[in-house]
Amino acid sequence: MERARVIEIIAAYGGYPAAWPPEERAAAERLVLSDAPLAAAMNEARGVDRLLRDWACELVPATDAEADAAADRALAEAYLSGAPRRMWMRAAFGGAIAASLAIGAVLLSRPDAVPGPAAPDAPPPVQVALGDPLGEDAQAAHDMLVWGNVFTPTPEEEMVL
Amino acid sequence: MLQVNRGAERSDEPGVLMVAVQSGDEDAFRRLARRLYGPAIGIATKVLGDRTEAEDAVQAALVKLWRQAASFDAGKAKVETWFRRIVVNACIDRKRALKPVQPLELVAERASDDPDPEVLAGQNARSRQISAAMAHLPARQRTAIALFYGEGATMNEIAEALETTTKAVEGLLARARVELAERLRPLAEEVK
Numbered sequence: 001m002e003r004a005r006v007i008e009i010i011a012a013y014g015g016y017p018a019a020w021p022p023e024e025r026a027a028a029e030r031l032v033l034s035d036a037p038l039a040a041a042m043n044e045a046r047g048v049d050r051l052l053r054d055w056a057c058e059l060v061p062a063t064d065a066e067a068d069a070a071a072d073r074a075l076a077e078a079y080l081s082g083a084p085r086r087m088w089m090r091a092a093f094g095g096a097i098a099a100s101l102a103i104g105a106v107l108l109s110r111p112d113a114v115p116g117p118a119a120p121d122a123p124p125p126v127q128v129a130l131g132d133p134l135g136e137d138a139q140a141a142h143d144m145l146v147w148g149n150v151f152t153p154t155p156e157e158e159m160v161l
Numbered sequence: 162m163l164q165v166n167r168g169a170e171r172s173d174e175p176g177v178l179m180v181a182v183q184s185g186d187e188d189a190f191r192r193l194a195r196r197l198y199g200p201a202i203g204i205a206t207k208v209l210g211d212r213t214e215a216e217d218a219v220q221a222a223l224v225k226l227w228r229q230a231a232s233f234d235a236g237k238a239k240v241e242t243w244f245r246r247i248v249v250n251a252c253i254d255r256k257r258a259l260k261p262v263q264p265l266e267l268v269a270e271r272a273s274d275d276p277d278p279e280v281l282a283g284q285n286a287r288s289r290q291i292s293a294a295m296a297h298l299p300a301r302q303r304t305a306i307a308l309f310y311g312e313g314a315t316m317n318e319i320a321e322a323l324e325t326t327t328k329a330v331e332g333l334l335a336r337a338r339v340e341l342a343e344r345l346r347p348l349a350e351e352v353k
Contacts, residue, residue, distance in 0.1 A: 011334075012340070019309075045338070047351075050352045051341075051345055053162075053310045054287075056207060056306065056309075056311030059203075060199075063314045066198065070216065071195075073192060074226075075187060075227060078227045094347075
């Protein structure tokens with residue numbers, strides 16, 4: 001083993017041989033025993049080792065209740081932003097298609113709703129008034145289509161919906 | 162025989178629970194979360210230096226565990242090792258998104274949550290100083306230190322968690338130790 005490698009080992013693994021790579025430990029220790037500057041570097045590293053071990057081993061308390069709450073929130077988040085969103089979008093799109101088909105069927109089944117050539121003495125065509133059920137249906141279908149295609153709810157909005 | 166099977170189904174062994182989670186068992190997921198949460202919060206708090214951020218990171222990791230359960234391969238890693246990698250990634254992602262670290266003075270002056278500050282005053286002061294010094298390290302160096310000293314993880318395990326090589330982990334640890342030795346020199350002299 002080269003001296004430079006022992007320096008690398010002390011720099012990375014610290015001053016305690018127990019933490020050194022097992023396959024290099026014996027050779028590194030032999031070199032340290034015969035090299036005073038290396039022994040000094042090892043001793044120097046031990047102070048930092050102790051501080052870091054204390055810091056890293058300091059207990060961070062966590063309860064089962066916290067774990068349960070985190071698990072429940074994680075499940076809720078996974079469902080909110082996963083499959084349910086796709087299902088909601090599919091339902092909205094399907095609803096829009098169904099509404100469009102229904103309106104089309106109603107229009108085709110009412111001969112007076114299909115404009116034909118006007119008789120010379122016929123009254124002028126009447127605009128569909130606001131509040132007409134047929135007009136509302138068409139508006140609803142339009143809204144649904146826009147809603148389903150454009151509006152992407154956030155998880156919070158999905159909760160409300 | 163039936164009893165043995167039931168015992169296995171109710172086992173809190175992470176590997177057994179994970180198999181159930183892979184088939185969509187929410188109860189098994191909750192039990193697995195109990196097993197993994199404590200160590201995960203420990204690592205995340207060390208890496209992020211903030212308990213609230215750590216809780217958010219661990220929750221994000223749990224979401225990933227549930228969603229990516231199917232990709233877990235028991236032949237390649239233990240559940241704990243696999244989840245630790247997810248937690249570490251969640252922490253590093255979060256660290257990137259966070260504001261710059263707090264100035265040393267602010268961290269050092271922050272009030273302790275310890276219920277008995279007089280008894281533990283010296284220890285807490287030291288702990289805060291170390292935390293303040295750690296706050297200057299990049300997230301990957303903090304992670305390497307937390308796993309090496311806190312978890313007793315091997316270079317291979319740290320390399321796996323950080324998705325890098327063992328040689329690179331040696332470099333991360335060495336650079337972290339140089340920085341910390343400089344910042345903590347008086348403290349290190351005290352404990353040597």
